[in-house]
Amino acid sequence: MTTDFDNGFNDLSLEDIARLSGVSRSTVSRVVNQHPNVSDTTRRKVMEIITRYNFKPHPAARALASQRSKIIGILIPHIVSDLFTDPFFSILLQGITTAANSLNYSPILWLTSANVDESAFYDQVFNDRLADGMIVASATVNATFLERLDQRSKPYIIIGRPFTAHEKTSYVDSENEQGARMLVEHLILSGRRRIGMITGRSGLTSSHDRLQGYISALQHADIPIDMRLITPASDYTDASGYSGMKLLLQHRVDAVFAANDVMAVSAMRAIKEAGLRIPEDIAIGGFDDMGLAHSSEPPLTTIHQPISHLGDSAVRGLIDLLEGKVEPPFQQMLPVKLIVRQST
Amino acid sequence: MTTDFDNGFNDLSLEDIARLSGVSRSTVSRVVNQHPNVSDTTRRKVMEIITRYNFKPHPAARALASQRSKIIGILIPHIVSDLFTDPFFSILLQGITTAANSLNYSPILWLTSANVDESAFYDQVFNDRLADGMIVASATVNATFLERLDQRSKPYIIIGRPFTAHEKTSYVDSENEQGARMLVEHLILSGRRRIGMITGRSGLTSSHDRLQGYISALQHADIPIDMRLITPASDYTDASGYSGMKLLLQHRVDAVFAANDVMAVSAMRAIKEAGLRIPEDIAIGGFDDMGLAHSSEPPLTTIHQPISHLGDSAVRGLIDLLEGKVEPPFQQMLPVKLIVRQST
DNA sequence: TATAAGTTTGGGAGCGCTCCCACAATTTTT
DNA sequence: AAAAATTGTGGGAGCGCTCCCAAACTTATA
Numbered sequence: 001m002t003t004d005f006d007n008g009f010n011d012l013s014l015e016d017i018a019r020l021s022g023v024s025r026s027t028v029s030r031v032v033n034q035h036p037n038v039s040d041t042t043r044r045k046v047m048e049i050i051t052r053y054n055f056k057p058h059p060a061a062r063a064l065a066s067q068r069s070k071i072i073g074i075l076i077p078h079i080v081s082d083l084f085t086d087p088f089f090s091i092l093l094q095g096i097t098t099a100a101n102s103l104n105y106s107p108i109l110w111l112t113s114a115n116v117d118e119s120a121f122y123d124q125v126f127n128d129r130l131a132d133g134m135i136v137a138s139a140t141v142n143a144t145f146l147e148r149l150d151q152r153s154k155p156y157i158i159i160g161r162p163f164t165a166h167e168k169t170s171y172v173d174s175e176n177e178q179g180a181r182m183l184v185e186h187l188i189l190s191g192r193r194r195i196g197m198i199t200g201r202s203g204l205t206s207s208h209d210r211l212q213g214y215i216s217a218l219q220h221a222d223i224p225i226d227m228r229l230i231t232p233a234s235d236y237t238d239a240s241g242y243s244g245m246k247l248l249l250q251h252r253v254d255a256v257f258a259a260n261d262v263m264a265v266s267a268m269r270a271i272k273e274a275g276l277r278i279p280e281d282i283a284i285g286g287f288d289d290m291g292l293a294h295s296s297e298p299p300l301t302t303i304h305q306p307i308s309h310l311g312d313s314a315v316r317g318l319i320d321l322l323e324g325k326v327e328p329p330f331q332q333m334l335p336v337k338l339i340v341r342q343s344t
Numbered sequence: 345m346t347t348d349f350d351n352g353f354n355d356l357s358l359e360d361i362a363r364l365s366g367v368s369r370s371t372v373s374r375v376v377n378q379h380p381n382v383s384d385t386t387r388r389k390v391m392e393i394i395t396r397y398n399f400k401p402h403p404a405a406r407a408l409a410s411q412r413s414k415i416i417g418i419l420i421p422h423i424v425s426d427l428f429t430d431p432f433f434s435i436l437l438q439g440i441t442t443a444a445n446s447l448n449y450s451p452i453l454w455l456t457s458a459n460v461d462e463s464a465f466y467d468q469v470f471n472d473r474l475a476d477g478m479i480v481a482s483a484t485v486n487a488t489f490l491e492r493l494d495q496r497s498k499p500y501i502i503i504g505r506p507f508t509a510h511e512k513t514s515y516v517d518s519e520n521e522q523g524a525r526m527l528v529e530h531l532i533l534s535g536r537r538r539i540g541m542i543t544g545r546s547g548l549t550s551s552h553d554r555l556q557g558y559i560s561a562l563q564h565a566d567i568p569i570d571m572r573l574i575t576p577a578s579d580y581t582d583a584s585g586y587s588g589m590k591l592l593l594q595h596r597v598d599a600v601f602a603a604n605d606v607m608a609v610s611a612m613r614a615i616k617e618a619g620l621r622i623p624e625d626i627a628i629g630g631f632d633d634m635g636l637a638h639s640s641e642p643p644l645t646t647i648h649q650p651i652s653h654l655g656d657s658a659v660r661g662l663i664d665l666l667e668g669k670v671e672p673p674f675q676q677m678l679p680v681k682l683i684v685r686q687s688t
Numbered sequence: 689t690a691t692a693a694g695t696t697t698g699g700g701a702g703c704g705c706t707c708c709c710a711c712a713a714t715t716t717t718t
Numbered sequence: 719a720a721a722a723a724t725t726g727t728g729g730g731a732g733c734g735c736t737c738c739c740a741a742a743c744t745t746a747t748a
């Protein structure tokens with residue numbers, strides 16, 4: 001069943017492969033790195049030995065000689081409780097690692113945690129010499145943070161455009177504004193006029209952009225903005241969705257746009273408790289398109305956000321930056337999609 | 345505000361530090377690695393320069409020379425959907441990375457994902473030359489997998505004892521059996537006699553052990569085991585908790601032990617729908633002590649599982665293995681705790 | 689056919705450390 | 719006081735690659 005060679009105890013070096021195939025170290029290196037200037041016969045001969053012995057170059061030696069480790073750092077400075085409840089980061093991580101692995105990069109992980117000294121942690125992260133570049137997955141990148149990031153001479157990409165982004169800041173983000181607008185336009189088109197909004201956590205660009213989309217949709221339809229229909233203190237949580245909806249119910253809305261699915265679902269609870277029907281009396285839409293969106297009763301109309309693609313794009317962008325294929329400001333906004341279900 | 349030296353553009357080498365402090369490369373190396381044979385004066389002098397210039401040794405050079413990268417691989421071979429719904433892995437990951445960082449190791453991540461060729465993925469993982477050792481967080485380590493793991497000459501630790509573990513297999517796990525037994529004993533002590541069990545996914549040691557604990561508690565109390573009170577096809581999911589409970593209701597149980605909190609909560613739904621009261625008519629207990637356990641109505645009595653410690657222990661165990669402080673079979677069972685709330 | 693230009697190959701130097709051995713400085717023992 | 723043991727320090731070799739330059743060989747051009 002098993003061959004004599006590929007037994008996992010593979011500790012040959014380039015030199016060994018060179019000797020075995022009767023060429024020089026340099027030539028083997030060229031074959032391994034797919035350098036063009038190698039004759040077909042030589043390449044084939046060397047490849048045969050490489051496969052036979054299942055040779056893989058030593059990553060540390062390679063990193064030392066080339067000054068590039070092919071390791072990317074993933075920084076998720078997030079409090080524990082968020083990670084528990086919010087599948088966002090799990091999905092993102094999956095997207096990131098899958099992309100990294102497929103491009104022959106290894107992701108190393110930095111997670112903050114409640115019982116760790118934050119400043120020491122960031123010193124560790126910012127002084128890291130291992131990773132070639134880093135991906136920062138945080139909704140709350142502030143000016144100071146960005147400054148330290150820029151001071152390092154290594155490329156980075158932030159997931160979620162920061163407020164303090166300057167023209168050289170690299171980031172990937174979803175089209176939050178456009179998504180919100182699409183959702184609200186859909187509500188308008190289905191005849192709703194008193195459309196409320198349950199906003200996201202203040203201080204986040206996603207909240208800001210989604211609110212912006214809501215406003216812009218109303219304006220384009222010549223519906224006046226009524227500030228009483230915009231909740232003042234929501235924060236993406238279940239509880240604030242419920243209380244936000246209670247507030248809106250006092251103003252006889254006929255539709256609601258909740259800035260995420262979690263709040264939309266808890267708002268639905270408030271609507272039902274008030275004895276109103278969805279969507280007959282009040283239509284409701286969310287944002288994110290997570291699991292709970294299609295398991296809710298009725299299933300929720302929402303905006304699908306490509307979380308896993310966000311991770312994928314971040315990795316590809318970073319690697320392009322790393323390999324000099326693109327120049328520093330790598331900025332990408334990913335399209336979102338309106339998913340119409342039965343709640344509108 | 346900022347000093348002249350610590351500006352993040354730190355690319356000095358050992359040699360540079362040696363020159364700056366008037367000693368040799370070797371001496372600086374000794375200081376950095378806390379080697380004992382350095383005089384106090386010299387050590388202080390060198391340390392001063394190191395701190396001033398914020399010197400950190402180059403990881404790749406160090407890895408090449410010492411043949412140890414201080415990188416550990418984290419393998420989570422899990423399907424996407426599980427990661428979404430189950431906070432277990434997020435918490436575990438947090439525990440692992442926190443422990444690794446604090447011990448100056450870097451965790452690199454391997455996650456399987458639905459749209460990736462599995463065999464290629466495992467080839468990549470098993471042929472990895474970067475990590476010194478690995479932690480496998482999977483409930484489904486089978487014999488073949490274990491064999492490949494053993495064939496590699498690098499240390500590993502599995503989180504969750506595999507069925508096929510042999511005397512040399514290293515793992516950390518929670519005391520599932522003991523926990524289940526504690527929970528069921530608690531039910532017995534509060535006067536329950538017809539105690540049903542909603543089992544976990546078959547094929548997992550955790551399910552097996554929890555069932556074992558249930559059986560053993562009943563036996564010790566001289567309560568005969570009634571097979572009709574043990575659900576045949578549950579699998580830790582919400583749906584199977586609900587349907588499992590429906591089944592048990594036909595046999596007039598006065599208490600139920602669900603193998604995890606998710607099923608316990610959906611079982612509660614079934615109980616309420618049947619018009620019965622918790623805990624008056626039926627007492628119910630779960631396992632895991634996740635968020636939903638204290639937010640359920642009534643709050644759920646359950647067994648607290650130290651997930652984050654599981655990660656921590658795995659990392660510490662692996663590093664001890666790596667540094668030769670302990671010999672290969674590192675096996676550790678972590679204690680669990682009975683948390684009594686209002687459902688019993 | 690001689691010469692220029694391109695292609696293929698090998699060898700040296702060097703990446704920044706660790707680890708060993710030899711030597712110097714110091715302390716202990718005789 | 720000299721010899722032996724101990725502690726402290728420096729330098730060389732080497733980890734396994736990449737990258738550059740030069741040499742050898744091939745093909746195109748005058």
